[in-house]
Amino acid sequence: MPPSPYRPHPPHASLARRLAAPLATIAGIGAAFAYVGTVDPNEPGHYPACPLLRFTGIYCPGCGGLRSAHAFIHGDLGTAFGANAAATAGYAVFALVWVVWLVRAAQNRPVRIHVATRWWWALGGVLVIFGVVRNLPFGSALVP
Numbered sequence: 491m492p493p494s495p496y497r498p499h500p501p502h503a504s505l506a507r508r509l510a511a512p513l514a515t516i517a518g519i520g521a522a523f524a525y526v527g528t529v530d531p532n533e534p535g536h537y538p539a540c541p542l543l544r545f546t547g548i549y550c551p552g553c554g555g556l557r558s559a560h561a562f563i564h565g566d567l568g569t570a571f572g573a574n575a576a577a578t579a580g581y582a583v584f585a586l587v588w589v590v591w592l593v594r595a596a597q598n599r600p601v602r603i604h605v606a607t608r609w610w611w612a613l614g615g616v617l618v619i620f621g622v623v624r625n626l627p628f629g630s631a632l633v634p
Contacts, residue, residue, distance in 0.1 A: 554634025
């Protein structure tokens with residue numbers, strides 16, 4: 491049974507074993523970003539359309555996420571933020587959490603990131619507001 495992320499590895503666990511999960515995670519994320527970086531989502535036919543946008547014309551909070559990732563991987567942070575501000579902020583949050591995970595795994599310390607329920611509700615609320623505002627006339631700057 492693999493060790494829980496909330497407990498340190500056994501004291502005899504090698505550094506390679508402790509770093510395997512965070513490095514595998516970043517390899518997967520890196521592969522996904524590499525794919526999106528090489529296969530341009532701005533050209534039609536490469537990726538499926540957002541079903542909500544396709545059938546209703548409404549932008550969901552995730553619309554523009556692939557274009558955001560493509561611009562981000564090419565270093566165009568302004569375009570990435572313009573395509574999907576929430577996704578671009580999410581990249582920074584993911585990077586911070588991943589670095590904490592990597593450092594703690596290297597030090598054989600448990601990863602204890604506890605987010606209170608009210609913060610999850612707040613995040614959900616922010617994403618709902620983001621989704622609504624980007625579909626209103628005054629929120630056109632948030633449209634991908």
